[in-house]
Amino acid sequence: xxxxxxxxxxxxxxxxxxxxxxxxxxxxxxxDFTVPGRRVLLIxxxxxxxxxxxxxxxxxxxxxxxxxxVVRDLTSTGDADRxxxxxxxxxxxxxxxxDYPEDALAYRSGYVRCGENIARIRDSFGLEQVIHxxxxxxxxxxxxxxxxxxxxxxVVRNASIERGCMFIFPTLVLNFRRDLFNNxxxxxxxxxxxxxxxxxYCEHPDCMDPAFYTYRYYSVDGIECPALFFDxxxxxxxxxxxxxxxxxxxxxxxxxxxxxxxxxYTFFTLKPLGEDASKGDSRGLVRExxxxxxxxxxxxxxxxxxxxxxxxxxxxKYMASLLPGRIAEKALCxxxxxxxxxxxxxxxxxxxxLELDIPYMEKTLSDNRRPxxxxxxxxx
Numbered sequence: 048x049x050x051x052x053x054x055x056x057x058x059x060x061x062x063x064x065x066x067x068x069x070x071x072x073x074x075x076x077x078x079d080f081t082v083p084g085r086r087v088l089l090i091x092x093x094x095x096x097x098x099x100x101x102x103x104x105x106x107x108x109x110x111x112x113x114x115x116x117v118v119r120d121l122t123s124t125g126d127a128d129r130x131x132x133x134x135x136x137x138x139x140x141x142x143x144x145x146d147y148p149e150d151a152l153a154y155r156s157g158y159v160r161c162g163e164n165i166a167r168i169r170d171s172f173g174l175e176q177v178i179h180x181x182x183x184x185x186x187x188x189x190x191x192x193x194x195x196x197x198x199x200x201x202v203v204r205n206a207s208i209e210r211g212c213m214f215i216f217p218t219l220v221l222n223f224r225r226d227l228f229n230n231x232x233x234x235x236x237x238x239x240x241x242x243x244x245x246x247x248y249c250e251h252p253d254c255m256d257p258a259f260y261t262y263r264y265y266s267v268d269g270i271e272c273p274a275l276f277f278d279x280x281x282x283x284x285x286x287x288x289x290x291x292x293x294x295x296x297x298x299x300x301x302x303x304x305x306x307x308x309x310x311x312y313t314f315f316t317l318k319p320l321g322e323d324a325s326k327g328d329s330r331g332l333v334r335e336x337x338x339x340x341x342x343x344x345x346x347x348x349x350x351x352x353x354x355x356x357x358x359x360x361x362x363x364k365y366m367a368s369l370l371p372g373r374i375a376e377k378a379l380c381x382x383x384x385x386x387x388x389x390x391x392x393x394x395x396x397x398x399x400x401l402e403l404d405i406p407y408m409e410k411t412l413s414d415n416r417r418p419x420x421x422x423x424x425x426x427x
Contacts, residue, residue, distance in 0.1 A: 078107040080122040080129040080186065083211030086203060086238055090220045091245035092261040092299040097217035098154040100245065101134075101188045104215060105152060105159050108132045108186065122185065124211025129185030133164045135177060137194040139281075139414055152188070171199040178206050185212055192216040192235055193228040194281065196416075200234035223263035223297070224276055224307060247299035258299035262306070265371040266290050272367045275309035275348075275374065277317060277381040279411045292371035293407065308365040312351040317378055321388035329393060332382075339375035340401050348374070376403050376411070384417045391419055 089097040111118065111130040122129045134152045150165050151158040164184070166177050174189070192199060206212045216235060222228045227236075236242075249258040263274035263282075266289065274295055288296055320332040338346035349369065356362040379397060382388045398405060398421050405421045412419050 077110070078104045080108065080111055080213070083124045083129070083213070084207040085213045085240050086207055086235075087213070087215045087241040087243065088220070088235060088239045089215065089217040089243050089245060092221075092247055092258050093219070093297045094155065094250070094299045095245040095247040095258070096154070097245055098152070098190060099156065100243070101190070101215055101217045102152050102154055102157070102159050104186070104188065105132050105134070105161070124185070126182050127185040127210050127212055128183060129211075129213050131164075131184045132186045132188060133166070133177065133181055133184045134161045134188045134190070135165075135174065136167050136190045138167045138169045139194065168195075170196050171202045174199060174202050178202075178210075178212070185210075186215065187212060188215045188217070190217055192218045193220070193232045195231055197229075197231045197234050199231060200238050204238045219261060221260060222280060223261050223274060223278070224310075225260055225305065229280070249301040249304055250298040251300060251304035254301060254304055256301040256303070258301050260300050260302070260305045262298045262300035262304070263295045264298070264306075265292055265295050267292060267367075267370045270367050270370060271364070272370045273306035273308055273364065274371075275368050275377065276307055276313045277309060278377055279380050279415055280385060281414045282411070292373060306361065306364055306368075308352055308356070308368040309348065311355065312348050313381070316347050316351060317382070318386060318388070321382040321386055324382075324393060325388045325390075329389075332389070333397065336375045336378060336397055337401060339378055340403065343369055343374065373404055373407055375401065376408050379403070380408060380411050380415070383419075384412060384415045394419065395421055 089100050091097055108130045111122065119128060119130075147153040147158050148160060150161045150163075152161050152165070164181075166173075168174055168177060174187075174195075178184075178187070189195075189199075189203075203214050207214060218232070218235065219228050220232045220236065227233050246257040246259060248254075249256045250262075263278060265272040265274065278295070282295055317335070320335055323329070324332045335347055339348060343349055352366055352369065356365040359365065379389070379394060383391070383394050397403070398408060409419065409421060
């Protein structure tokens, strides 16, 4: 608008100091607590520094709290002061950073202590209670918001509009399949006012490209085994490297080194078998689950991967996805939890008939918000 002086840019400032023409990036500024109602998504793969960015916001808030009442007027809406920060983590994520203090906002290279301004919640109702109990808090950092129910997005939107609260979400928006994590992630994108994307180096040993994706793999006898596409969406565990078939590991990877076997099989074979079972014909599904459980080389999954990757230079890597155990359990969890194609009754029958791993399935189903307790007789 004519007559209004534009704010000087970082480039203008450096030129005024006599710097030559060069590539000038945006200024890395301290966090702005003056704008009410912001909903800030920090997105990127695991290891990209999302929670560390949130810790920096916490430290900036501590500096801002030393300012005068003039600043308080700028950073407050009613009783809520956005310099007063509260950190929230999911109850089901308790295994991560278990070596740190209970009140730690922990990230991979350190932590800050939150004192009383920290809570673990299970769902959006827990968030509502925390907001109700802390009327002077103006900023909430909610770690891994995609772990929560989709109602959370509307609790956040209402509190930001009605109370001027700011919400910061260091969270995965894409899952290991490179899809939107879930409906909660989709709604978080809908309500966001700011999105700050972060990247990491690709963690493949031969690569330095930027990584946008989170890669999931198992380590079996020292072999990297990519997770199959139908691996459970949520697997709760710590951040330490894990060996064996029960818990996966994660790495930031570029497009070239993000291996994801079994996607074609999932949609061309596994899901149609589940659809047949939902219509009353479970014979094909039973045969495939039996093969996945006891003789993987006779399965349609093995046949699909062999045909698809036998001539691929990375074929050995993709075929290694069959080394981890409990593939049958994962296939059933996918059909039950995510596709809602098989009934709890059929699920229970298959679990007992095929002697599947009940503790593994109960934990996986619970973590993915479809809990089943396999201790009742089944009738078909």
